[in-house]
Amino acid sequence: MGALDINEKRLRERFDAMSAVGATPGGGVSRQTLTEADRQARDLLRRWMEQAGLHVRVDDMGTMYGRLEGRRPGAPAVALGSHLDSVHMGGRFDGALGVLAALEVVESAKDRGLALDHPLEVINFTNEEGSRFAPSMLASGVLAGAFSRDYAYSRTDVDGVTFLEALEAIGYRGREEDRLGPVKAYLELHVEQGPILDRRGIPIGVVEGIQGITWSRVTVRGQANHAGTTPMDARRDGLLAAARMMLAARDVARAAGEQARATTGAVEQVLPNVINAVAGTVRFTVDFRHPDGDELDRMAARFQEEVARIAREEGVAAEVERFWTSPPVRFDAGVVDAVEQAARELGLDTLRMPSGAGHDAGLMARIAPTGMIFVPSRDGKSHCEEEYTQWEHAVQGVRVLARTAYRLAGGAGDAHGA
């Protein structure tokens, strides 16, 4: 790598220091949003950003920014970010890699005296995970206008603490006027959290967008009955009907191609749920995903038909309530191309792919040209202590982020000496 490369050693030291905040015995982190561990992580980031000479500010949702000005006064920023919060017993890479990469990219630009037209901003979004305060991506959602701030402030955790109370408790309630200003592009480096890059041995995923998601709740009403006295052909078994519907959801996804997903993750109710009674009412959830919105709707419709058919055959009533949909997001073609080109210039194999998970980038795409870079997750594991990305891959991702950011910020594409 040339003179304008990132400082890999510094990146590694910071990654290890950040991994120690909220560290779990099995090698993961528990750093749920607005907890003491999150405060420590924020304090660390703030100190590093200040040491790097960035202008640090915090907005009214607690989102942190570190800004390096460009040469052109008033030019929109190239923003690079992710999140430092984690799920309970989560992995070290999910989110933190993207924030530390952003800092490294901006600090390296400063260290090397890169002459960029546009400002660069490091962002640490509050509550990406949503595991303490649902829904997820709350701060980027407020920034993008998807949620009102009042709504966000009033969210409560399991103990009844509101988001606002928790934000004030850790001292990270900032000002609305310190929110992100005009943006030329938003870039996010993240671990894939799926097995595709790992399986194919490809180091860089060029993310084209985020899969659409639609959530349904299926309520099956059979007839609770005695396990011994009710002949098999006299039963209207809610649980067996539900079992067939769950398998039908998988069949629907399989028929919709390799980018389709169907997950029946939660059994919310089985009544009476005793060993010696036929189940009557059963409620379970279905999560369908597809990068194409029309195909997502078709999957939901086919599932609805399958539920109706199975209900008839099993003699039960069934109702599908499609209660939430997140439409697919398509990232900006120019930014996606820039990511791909940067990776190629670095000699790295790439795969264009949708993101199966939601990210702050999905919200940012509503207000700025956006792109994402994925690096491989070993065995696709995420949201667990076993989450792991080879360090070599992580660094390659940071380099692609740097090259893309410098190119988009102007004046550095050539300076970078590719």
Added chain:
Amino acid sequence: MGALDINEKRLRERFDAMSAVGATPGGGVSRQTLTEADRQARDLLRRWMEQAGLHVRVDDMGTMYGRLEGRRPGAPAVALGSHLDSVHMGGRFDGALGVLAALEVVESAKDRGLALDHPLEVINFTNEEGSRFAPSMLASGVLAGAFSRDYAYSRTDVDGVTFLEALEAIGYRGREEDRLGPVKAYLELHVEQGPILDRRGIPIGVVEGIQGITWSRVTVRGQANHAGTTPMDARRDGLLAAARMMLAARDVARAAGEQARATTGAVEQVLPNVINAVAGTVRFTVDFRHPDGDELDRMAARFQEEVARIAREEGVAAEVERFWTSPPVRFDAGVVDAVEQAARELGLDTLRMPSGAGHDAGLMARIAPTGMIFVPSRDGKSHCEEEYTQWEHAVQGVRVLARTAYRLAGGAGDAHGA
């Protein structure tokens, strides 16, 4: 009916009076064992037995007896019984019909001056249902030697109250020496709790025994994973594997003939049980029943094979723990024949059948020649407020009980003037 018929009016009045004890708004009863409602029901029965001139006693398990002596000193008794306790929100007929029928049969014998060689005894067994203190049939179990009294006394309800404490609290702890003495035969009239008689339009079920039951718990260990990032072919979905296993249990029962039953009633665990994660570990229960013990074992073995096959196909681990088995009970051929003959003499159609549910008669069969009479349950419903038996059918059952009891008690078969 002739001079020796039962008193149908008295039976009806008592049935209605008993149905008012613990009555629920929807026409059922909540009379869980050793509660205040159970105490009221017991007090009512005691008064009626005393009014009938029966010798009343209570044993150390709280089981109540009302005895009419026979002509032959020291002859073993013909015992007729069932239970006054109910499940929460249960039906009026389950148990109570059998106890009131027993009383009516014995009181009618006394009223009409039937000259019987053997004593007759009315029995109200404590805690048949097991819905407050598990296991069920606790008092008949102690009587038959299936459980120790210490074990029974130490059972606790959900509030931590022991069986013994509850027994003493309602004033129904009697003496061990007042347990049932020598028995010539035990007879129990009960509602079928299944739909077979109702469907076929047959008023009297001649019960040949009680189905064997075997309970298993299946633990499936898949891999919890992200709903969006995990391709369908990379999943090891514990819930979908479990769904296939549940359906396989039904297939096993269907293949084992019309007397076989398989019920997957309870989903005990789904981890993590969230809408946007593939389920990892799933635990559910299976209840297999068959009147033939060897066939029951074959069903359990076939299910085990199916679980192993499905686990292989789904890439999960699975374990079947067969943790409890109640072997089938065959009632005494002489008593069964006597029931059938009595019904025929009364001009009633009969069906020989196993009982799908457990009954005190199943325990009594260990210590006495035993038989049961079933009357139809509308739509097979039981353990619910909607449980219903046509009064005409209930009375026909009582008449069959009377005729069988008098015949077995000796000297009255002819006196009855059939």
